[in-house]
Amino acid sequence: xxxxxxxxxxxxxxxxxxxxxxxxxxxxxxxxxxxxxxxxxxxxxxxxxxxxxxxxxxxxxxxxxxxxxxxxxxxxxxxxxxxxxxxxxxxxxxxxxxxxxxxxxxxxxxxxxxxxxxxxxxxxxxxxxxxxxxxxxxxxxxxxxxxxxxxxxxxxxxxxxxxxxxxxxxxxxxxxxxxxxxxxxxxxxxxxxxxxxxxxxxxxxxxxxxxxxxxxxxxxxxxxxxxxxxxxxxxxxxxxxxxxxxxxxxxxxxxxxx
Amino acid sequence: xxxxxxxxxxxxxxxxxxxxxxxxxxxxxxxxxxxxxxxxxxxxxxxxxxxxxxxxxxxxxxxxxxxxxxxxxxxxxxxxxxxxxxxxxxxxxxxxxxxxxxxxxxxxxxxxxxxxxxxxxxxxxxxxxxxxxxxxxxxxxxxxxxxxxxxxxxxxxxxxxxxxxxxxxxxxxxxxxxxxxxxxxxxxxxxxxxxxxxxxxxxxxxxxxxxxxxxxxxxxxxxxxxxxxxxxxxxxxxxxxxxx
Numbered sequence: 323x324x325x326x327x328x329x330x331x332x333x334x335x336x337x338x339x340x341x342x343x344x345x346x347x348x349x350x351x352x353x354x355x356x357x358x359x360x361x362x363x364x365x366x367x368x369x370x371x372x373x374x375x376x377x378x379x380x381x382x383x384x385x386x387x388x389x390x391x392x393x394x395x396x397x398x399x400x401x402x403x404x405x406x407x408x409x410x411x412x413x414x415x416x417x418x419x420x421x422x423x424x425x426x427x428x429x430x431x432x433x434x435x436x437x438x439x440x441x442x443x444x445x446x447x448x449x450x451x452x453x454x455x456x457x458x459x460x461x462x463x464x465x466x467x468x469x470x471x472x473x474x475x476x477x478x479x480x481x482x483x484x485x486x487x488x489x490x491x492x493x494x495x496x497x498x499x500x501x502x503x504x505x506x507x508x509x510x511x512x513x514x515x516x517x518x519x520x521x522x523x524x525x526x527x528x529x530x531x532x533x534x535x536x537x538x539x540x541x542x543x544x545x546x547x548x549x550x551x552x553x554x555x556x557x558x559x560x561x562x563x564x565x566x567x568x569x570x571x572x573x574x575x576x577x578x579x580x
Numbered sequence: 581x582x583x584x585x586x587x588x589x590x591x592x593x594x595x596x597x598x599x600x601x602x603x604x605x606x607x608x609x610x611x612x613x614x615x616x617x618x619x620x621x622x623x624x625x626x627x628x629x630x631x632x633x634x635x636x637x638x639x640x641x642x643x644x645x646x647x648x649x650x651x652x653x654x655x656x657x658x659x660x661x662x663x664x665x666x667x668x669x670x671x672x673x674x675x676x677x678x679x680x681x682x683x684x685x686x687x688x689x690x691x692x693x694x695x696x697x698x699x700x701x702x703x704x705x706x707x708x709x710x711x712x713x714x715x716x717x718x719x720x721x722x723x724x725x726x727x728x729x730x731x732x733x734x735x736x737x738x739x740x741x742x743x744x745x746x747x748x749x750x751x752x753x754x755x756x757x758x759x760x761x762x763x764x765x766x767x768x769x770x771x772x773x774x775x776x777x778x779x780x781x782x783x784x785x786x787x788x789x790x791x792x793x794x795x796x797x798x799x800x801x802x803x804x805x806x807x808x809x810x811x812x813x814x815x816x817x818x819x820x821x822x823x824x
Binding site for chain 2: 360361362363366373377379380381383400402404405406407408409413415416454456458460461462463491493
């Protein structure tokens with residue numbers, strides 16, 4: 323946890339619309355995206371958002387479809403809060419925080435229909451491709467949702483589909499891309515004091531009382547997740563959605579550079 | 581590689597073109613995890629491992645703390661996408677065992693008695709696996725501990741060795757085994773030592789080797805260890821040098 327002095331500084335500065343790291347209220351940190359960083363993965367990306375760093379890998383396995391969607395492939399998104407990335411993270415299976423965040427990332431990919439799951443069907447009811455998107459935190463300084471969503475998109479964009487030869491999965495010399503349809507991004511907003519800030523650092527997250535993450539695709543809202551102990555007003559909600567749509571255009575540019 | 585190759589060694593060359601006593605291209609990157617006290621990434625060929633140290637810090641729960649020295653713990657973690665077939669996240673039996681031997685490799689070299697009642701947490705993350713991951717992790721962990729400023733009697737340096745067969749099925753001793761050699765080879769040995777104290781601190785083997793083959797492999801590995809040791813020292817000197 324953060325000390326009281328830092329908390330006081332964050333709140334005092336925000337009264338004048340300033341932040342501890344010199345950013346404006348509606349400003350993202352520097353973003354760096356690197357793709358194809360793990361040759362063993364079918365797709366991969368390393369994203370740096372300020373001091374937050376995530377490593378995302380996409381693996382594609384052969385599996386059986388779910389009974390309620392026999393002709394569709396399977397998408398699974400996981401997040402590991404690696405204990406090396408932050409002294410407050412402990413080893414062990416994912417708990418509340420990791421599970422919530424991975425489900426929010428999953429929602430943006432799924433509801434944004436980023437992966438055309440119908441094209442992942444090999445034999446209806448029997449054989450489909452299962453796409454695993456695994457996010458690992460390498461260094462944590464807040465705002466995992468936005469960093470991980472960028473990473474997931476960059477990894478999916480560059481991911482290749484394995485081949486099936488005599489029921490054997492071949493992962494060498496892959497050419498066919500994963501069926502990816504458009505891109506979505508997320509912007510996370512926090513209410514700290516009476517201000518709404520975007521792309522929070524860890525200290526800002528510790529100081530905040532409410533959070534809203536917004537997933538956007540083609541200017542439309544595809545995922546929402548509120549969090550924190552206090553609510554937000556109608557006006558604040560409206561402000562956040564407008565800002566999320568605006569930010570999505572800038573975030574997409576980082577992905578399209580790839 | 582799905583089917584067993586006819587040979588792993590032919591015309592004095594290994595499958596990837598190396599000689600028996602060549603180790604793969606090695607790379608060291610320091611301070612890759614800013615939140616940790618010390619961290620390093622070590623790359624051997626296609627094997628990539630990041631190690632990070634947190635501590636010495638307060639032990640939770642307190643009852644696990646040792647009254648007269650620090651507890652050194654290690655967590656070896658293989659990322660799900662680091663291998664050919666996705667690995668389920670979280671530690672399995674293999675990872676728990678490697679975590680144990682990794683922690684033990686460092687307990688004799690770290691001055692644990694300087695930090696009673698605390699814990700030193702060592703995290704070893706395999707981001708890309710192409711065999712020799714535990715030994716690559718040992719080299720990264722040695723650098724991370726030193727970078728954290730934790731006093732040590734010695735760095736710890738490792739190189740694997742193993743036995744690979746030629747087209748006639750005859751075994752040859754080779755160092756720094758890669759994935760096909762690990763998977764199909766006749767023996768492999770994970771080997772690490774503390775050069776400054778002279779002790780062997782990690783040793784695991786599976787397969788089948790004569791005493792002579794073992795001695796030969798160890799000798800070849802010791803030569804490579806000298807080089808890796810110097811590379812570790814250089815990386816640390818570069819990190820701590822005040823100005824150039």
